[in-house]
Amino acid sequence: MKLTIEVSTEVTATRELRKFVRNTAGMLALDETKQYHLLTALTEFCNNVVRHAKPAATAITVQLAPKSGEWVVDIADDGGEFDPVRSDKFEPMQTASSALRTSGMGISLIATCFPDCGYVGKSRAPDRLNHFRIPLHVPA
Amino acid sequence: MSLEHETINESIVVRLHGEFDAAASDAVRSELESLVNTASSNIVFDLSDVTFIDSTGMGLIIYAFKRSQSSGGEFRVSGLRGQPLELFKLLRVDRVIKLFPNTAEAVSLA
Numbered sequence: 001m002k003l004t005i006e007v008s009t010e011v012t013a014t015r016e017l018r019k020f021v022r023n024t025a026g027m028l029a030l031d032e033t034k035q036y037h038l039l040t041a042l043t044e045f046c047n048n049v050v051r052h053a054k055p056a057a058t059a060i061t062v063q064l065a066p067k068s069g070e071w072v073v074d075i076a077d078d079g080g081e082f083d084p085v086r087s088d089k090f091e092p093m094q095t096a097s098s099a100l101r102t103s104g105m106g107i108s109l110i111a112t113c114f115p116d117c118g119y120v121g122k123s124r125a126p127d128r129l130n131h132f133r134i135p136l137h138v139p140a
Numbered sequence: 141m142s143l144e145h146e147t148i149n150e151s152i153v154v155r156l157h158g159e160f161d162a163a164a165s166d167a168v169r170s171e172l173e174s175l176v177n178t179a180s181s182n183i184v185f186d187l188s189d190v191t192f193i194d195s196t197g198m199g200l201i202i203y204a205f206k207r208s209q210s211s212g213g214e215f216r217v218s219g220l221r222g223q224p225l226e227l228f229k230l231l232r233v234d235r236v237i238k239l240f241p242n243t244a245e246a247v248s249l250a
Contacts, residue, residue: 011163018159018192036223040230043194047162100202100236105195112230 002065009057011050014043017062024064028071028138037113038073038134044106045075045084045132053079061129066140073136076129081121084110084132143168145175149247151182151214154204157189160197160224169200176204183208184246188219193227205237214238218246 003024007016018039025035042062049057057079064073084090089104092112110117120131141164145154154175158164176183183204187193193201201217208215218240220228228234240246 011166014161014194015159015163032222033226036226037230039192039223040194040227043161043192047194047196051162100206100233102195102199102202105198105231109195109227109230 002063004061004063007046007060007062009050009060011047013050013060014046017042017046020062028064028136030136030138034136034138038136041110041113041117041134042073042075044109047106048082048084049075049077049079049130053077053082055080067135069140071136071138071140073134075132076127078122078129081123081130083119083121085117085119141167143171147181148184148243151184151216151247152179153184153186153243153247155186155189159192160187160190160200161192161194162196165196165200172200172204176207179208179213180211182214182216184240184243185215185217186219186243186246187217187224188221188242190224191222193224198227198231198233201237202233216240216246218243 005020007013021039021042030038046060049060057077060075060077062075064071084107087107089107090111091108092115114134117134122128122130125131141156141158141160143154143156145152185201205215216238219242220239
């Protein structure tokens with residue numbers, strides 16, 4: 001089974017995303033902490049696409065599908081490429097002294113919540129879309 | 141997202157409601173910054189009715205904390221639960237900003 005939604009490309013798109021996550025969390029049997037991490041990471045990634053993609057994205061699609069027996073979330077967009085995993089900010093928050101550093105906070109959050117997430121830019125994707133994927137490590 | 145404020149025990153209590161995301165931050169930024177920049181006393185952010193915070197919302201909270209510190213006031217956060225509490229822990233902000241279970245305790249210790 002696959003679940004797919006298209007969200008807007010406005011700054012409020014993240015609210016549609018979070019509604020999707022909350023509606024499917026029960027089906028995925030996500031514990032509370034993992035649900036909070038998924039809400040956080042998807043919001044931060046989508047914020048980046050909506051606010052910073054050049055050229056701007058005209059469509060964002062979120063798909064939840066099984067892969068190798070586990071659920072994987074995939075966000076596809078047609079905007080300019082931005083690979084958070086290759087960013088120098090892609091590192092988990094490790095010390096209290098860095099807690100008040102606001103620059104790059106969103107990417108650090110993604111790295112902290114899902115260090116094994118992945119990104120394939122549209123220049124390398126068969127469907128010519130950017131794909132950001134989060135393996136949830138829960139059985140499908 | 142909505143914002144209201146009142147003074148209790150010489151502390152300005154700022155109450156936020158709803159999701160404190162990038163869109164909400166854009167909507168309340170000028171009011172919040174104005175409140176924090178003119179405050180001459182302690183500030184308590186009551187987040188008991190906030191169901192989600194993203195990095196943009198957290199950026200505003202950290203801005204308020206830093207402004208409060210530079211003016212010699214105390215900055216406290218009360219009522220965190222769910223995703224907002226997890227976000228404070230993920231970012232280790234809970235080690236820097238004082239958290240209280242409710243606003244009554246936050247203002248009574250002012």
